[in-house]
Amino acid sequence: MDQYSILGRIGEGAHGIVFKAKHIESGDIVALKKVPLRKLDDGIPNTALREIKALQEIEENQHVVKLREVFPHGTGFVLVFEFMLSDLSEVVRSADLPLTEAQVKSYMLMLLKGVAYCHDNSIMHRDLKPANLLISESGHLKLADFGLARVFSTDEGRQYSHQVATRWYRAPELLYGARKYDEGVDIWAVGCIFGELLNNSPLFPGENDIEQLCCVLRILGTPTEKTWPGMEELPDYNKITFPENPPIPLEKVVPDASAEALDLLKKFLVYPSNRRISAAEALLHPYFFTAPLPAHHTELPKPQRSKKFRHRGGHQKEYDVDVPLEHTLLDPDSIAAYV
Template sequence: MEQYCILGRIGEGAHGIVFKAKHVETGEIVALKKVALRRLEDGIPSQALREIKALQEIEDSQYVVQLKAVFPHGAGFVLAFEFMLSDLAEVVRHAQRPLAQAQVKSYLQMLLKGVAFCHANNIVHRDLKPANLLISASGQLKIADFGLARVFSPDGSRLYTHQVATRAVGCILGELLNGSPLFPGENDIEQLCCVLRILGTPSPQVWPEIKDLPDYNKISFKEQAPVPLEEVLPDASPQALDLLGHFLLYPPRQRIAASQALLHQYFFTAPLPAHPSELPIPQRPGGPALKAPPGPPHIHDFHVDRPLEESLLNPELIRPFILEG
């Protein structure tokens, strides 16, 4: 710890306190998660080990928070992460009104790129929620907190596959569109009731694998028909509702994969996803939402109203495909 100067406290997780710190020699700002060992004979907490292993497997993604170092400290150890200014929960909490469509698309696109990268490396996060989606000072979204992560079966032989995780992505999309959780609840049963009220009561006819779940038939719920998503989110676009519906399907194997979702028409209809520099960045302690500092001019960003050749760094690449006259 001697190489870091503590600047303040960010928060507290299941296994330790997170501090903002500066590297004494380089001046780099980082987030330090101090994990204490209650008893040496118990060893390192399994969640901390999972987080380290998962981040080591996928350390080269710009959409996953970077683990910079792990080192012992006292009766425990410290994880050094890149410092992120805020999280998506703060963005939603401090938004004056529902986020603009272009902003929602941008956040969802970055989330899906991170999820797709994790799944390509056979990692399932299992705890995707706005508070675990960190936001940098430049507006970049990155997935964090891999304490519940698992390696999944690429051949789909296990019930828990990567398509289970895309349901969580759907819940996050619903919250971004709605400005509040789509399925609120103080406990598991309340939340389940919210799900059933909107998506309807599942049956073996709709979801044959439901009978294989360990708690199937332990609790019975009255039959309810699903509510059309356009009634739940009347201000959402048809494309957004279509993608949301693909995320929230009951049978996991029928849900859209993250890589497929990135190709959905939702991202290619106006308004297009906003650039990260156009996204709100609230400070962690609260206060008004700020706008990310502008980066260099993006003169080559694609826009539907501009000629395609103006969106290329090398316009000559498109010349052979443009008809003369």
């Protein structure tokens, strides 16, 4: 830690404290995530191990937050990340005007490039949401918070936890308790983020898991074994029955979207995971090649220093990250913009 000068505390989560710091020799501003080992016998927390493993699997990429180094400190260790000024959620919320179509295209291009790169390297992020998409001072978007990430394989017997992804962006197979799934869960989340940018509000804002499924079924219609082969074999399929209802045309759900945007959105939000468009294919969709073309990063909203953090109780309180914060206990999701 001697090589860093602490500028202030950003927050404290379940697995450590996050500081804004300056590398003394280079002058670089970074985010330090200190992860203590409460008991040496406990070993390194799984979420921290996953984050380290995932980011080490990925070589440096302009659309994935950079893990600069990891080093031991006291009875724990420190993760050093590049410091990012804000996140997509905060940028959209604080913008004076709704995003233009060109700006939405620009953010979606950067998101898809990051997701495609992760999937090419066999990484499932499993928690894509606007708060985990960091925005640099220059306007570039990068994927962050790989605490739920997994290296996936073609092993059909491999099982994963279904308790991943923030509810509003959780794929329907996860809501039905799937233990075997693929990178399609990230594609569903990308579709939810896309719809949110187009509509300036979340597509599926469920208050709990049951209501979340209701939100999805209300718009996409009640799935059947014909439209979603294998659905009836999902672990939680028989635990609840929904009334049959037809899908609502997405043209009515996202009324201001262009025809190309709606076509791409429909390719993301598909019940069977294997029928969802891949991130690499989505990058070639006509949406990105029709006027208006994606905005240059200098034409995107200027990120402001993020101050709002959500506590476990759901209340919000503002802090300035340049001022040392004492007695601040934040939910891990709240500090996603800095880790």
